[in-house]
Amino acid sequence: MENENNGGRSWWPLAALCLGGFMLLIDVTIVNTALPRMATSLDASFTSLQWVVDIYAVALAALLLVAGSLADLHGRRRVFVVGLVLFALASLACGLAPDAGTLIAARAVQGVGAAAVFAANAPLITATYQGRDRGIAFGVWGAVNGAAAGCGLALGGVLTEYVNWRAVFFVNVPLTLIALWITFRTVPESRAPRRAGARVDRAGAVLFTLCAGTLTYGLVRGGDAGWSDLRAVGSLVVSVLTGAAFVLVERARSAARPRGAAQRGDAPAGPEPLLDLALLRNRSFAVLMATALLTQAAAFAHFIYSALWAQSVLGMSPLETGLAILPMAGVSFVVASLFGGRLQRLRPQYPLGLGVLVIGAGVLTQLAVVPESSWTVLLPGCVLIGVGVGMAVPVLISAALSALPPERAGVASGAVNTFRQLGYALGVAVLGTVFAGRVREVLTDHGVPRAAAEAAGGGRAREAGVPMELVREAFAAGLDRIFLLCGAAALAAGAAVLLCVRGRAATEHGSGGGSGPGHPETPEQGHGPDGAAVPDARRPVHSTAP
Template identity: 50%
Template sequence: MRTWGPLTAVCLGTFMLLLDVTIVVVALPDMARALGASLSDLQWVVDGYALALAALLLGAGAAADILGRRRVHVAGVVVFAAASLLCGLASGPAALVAARAVQGVGAAAMFATTLPLLGSVYRGRQRSAALGVWGAVSGGAAAVGPVLGGLLTEGPGWRWIFFVNLPVSVVAVWLTLRVVPESRGPRGMRVDWAGTAAFAVFAGGTTYGVVRAGADGWTGTAALVSFGAAVLALLCFVLVERRAAHPLLDLSLLRGPAFVGVMAGALAFNGVAFGVTPYLSIWMQTLLGMSPVHAGLTLLPMTVAAMVTAVVVGRRLHGVSARLTVGGGLLLTGAGCFCQAVLGAGSGWTALVPGFVLVGVGTGFVAPTVAGAALAAVEPARSGMAGGAVNTVRQLGYAFGVAVFGTVLTSRMAGDLPRGAAHALAGGGAAALRGGVPEHTLRAAFAAGLDAALVTAGGVGVAAGVLVFVLVRPARGAAGGVTGAAAGTLMEEKPVHRP
């Protein structure tokens, strides 16, 4: 317990918070029926969590350096558990979305402290072993999420995808307080609250604008106001970061082409690989009549391919430039999206399998190496900041992807159906439309919308891959990619969030 207890405690929290990114995907149709949720509501069920996690991750890490990492981690677990209870008890979509956002706040506190806590406990070979276990748990959570979500949704009901967090949270808090020592960053640090708030407004405003554009059009008042607020917030963030003594993100890092390339790749990756998945799940369940468990199992070709590729990459491509791992992985992921865009009114889920496998292979290249690529692009004193930034943009990319590809989906469907019917269909309302719209029309419209979203995702993935190839150049005598050693550096240097 003394040796591996801290790793167990930290991995419990990591597993929960990453599981909740994907576990809701197969439950969306049941949530829509139970709560009367619209497509926009369902998008926010996914994005509310991811946005809060992304917007507060850097700020939570800075606060943990000052207040104590174990204290902030435990507080995060408690907030996460309380929000999970509220999610399970939600009586309407607004309550569920709000609770999901609070869940994201707790998840940010947990995620920001995982590597620093491990880094304060383990050294040498134990650190490498701990990092390997933590990475496997992180990947496993994403793979297990849809299947576990399907089992719980089809069994006791969708609310149990949240209730299951409660006993795990109790064990995580007890174990953390018992076996994880407290640690802090260097003295004299301050939390950049102004920068945190500006970044949160930028992320939320951008996402809200895209979601409203899907409902009202890109020139709708709500969308334009949201985009305007997001632009102002981004300008404020830049001004604050330039003047802050301890900024969340040292903007001088953006002068390095390699760092910019890796951040762009990380931003695109999660959105391209997973941003269309919620809509594929809705299509499978409401148009193809699949059960939640069956819908979750259809993602196994992608997750198995990702896990196998990640193992091979870790063993065979140690030290290979990020131009090949991240850039090449994004090209494969984009190609996989293109391969999925072959759906028609009579298509079944098996048409997606070749594309799923390609996306999984691409994910296996990018996911284990992108954080290390960010570290390799900056000086060691900025490794904590770079690691936090890459995790932030990955979650932000997922939130943006769900919003953007949902808007593309409904815009294309609106060419075959009235806009209101298109939104209802994309939000899981096929049953209510069947009385007035032929089944073939519904299937053809949804398939066309998915094809448009997948082509868009593929284009973004390929463009991001090319950008990584152009901007990321391996330094002479040094590897341009990241592996366990570089991630170990992140654990070592995490206290240094700011200059």
């Protein structure tokens, strides 16, 4: 199929870019169903399992914005290729890891590669396709990414059960080689138009990475060793200090750039702010960033512990566990596909707010888990969560775009993706701390030694000799806590959206500015299917995957 509007260029570039995005988003969830087998094989603790999941999301969230800046300055295809190579090498190291520490370190490098791929992915689509073809390309790309969450759970289950848990990482290597081959042959290089003297905000990148990393480490460490632990306290203090320094640096960067200078082309030379904090003075935009963070945590992070319960307590296989959770991803994909166009024609606060409320209701439905429950108790909640995700997540980027002038579209989409991935990383850390603490509390109250209780919480109850009736009770109590926390967070976020967010429908984005008439679209900003605004080539856009 030829792309006539692009000089006869084929759809092969889209195949490479979709494959790259699909792999990195699959790796957010593909390990979930393999965690119990990893724990047994590597003799890993519950804390180590948390880090196997979390370090990838932390690296992806922390480096997403700076990777976008590097792609703009040095070439998007170059950054995309470097990211793919790094992702493949790290995946190989993950599969060969002899112990949990090596696996965690390799997952961190994998997250770095994923950030580079994700940051360059959508901008390359924007630069490669124009007009109607761009809308088709983003429609295909969004559908592929939307399927990644469910495919990750199912594929992880298949590979773990029929091959080995290491295969969930090895599968990335041949897929990356295919993506690289297509990229070198068909994907053109592109760069964003930049002012003279523009540089990457290195100080902001280092401070943001340190803040996110130390905050996550402090939360995980505190849950494992206690909140009086010096490392936990020290990490949280460092997080606060680096976060404050990040705010000061970004405020100084923004103050050095007169308003409208970037559009006039007369901005002073120097680093551009990694995140323009002045945008958070916009109430709608600030609430949307908080919603992105809370919704990602509430909708997806708890499935890690549901999968651990299904395998460690119910004795389900990895494949059965993946299939049990699959309805959530399937329903979200169907809802987004069938109703996405209609939802984009509404003012975004309504489908977004209602969708997040449905997510909260779905999570609270899972409070029905009791010690005697089977996996079917999760099914109604999974379906409701899927409906909510299908309603809310595709509209989230449109809501952010409508809250700002069109020339800030790239900033809006990059910020949304950063807060989403950060929400998942922090959600895993917080929920893991709550879950492990509750499981340990219930088991030790029944006289189980602390070491055995911790092993049981990490999915190794049989090896630790803990009676399964006690494990059932402890896991049900732990899940009850995290479901309540996630449900409350989603309900609060949904209510805040309905009360505070104001914006135009996505189909109105081209007709006016974010704060009034007279804001023209930037040359690189296009529109996707059903008129939905497609962010410019400077930042990655959204997907329905975690």
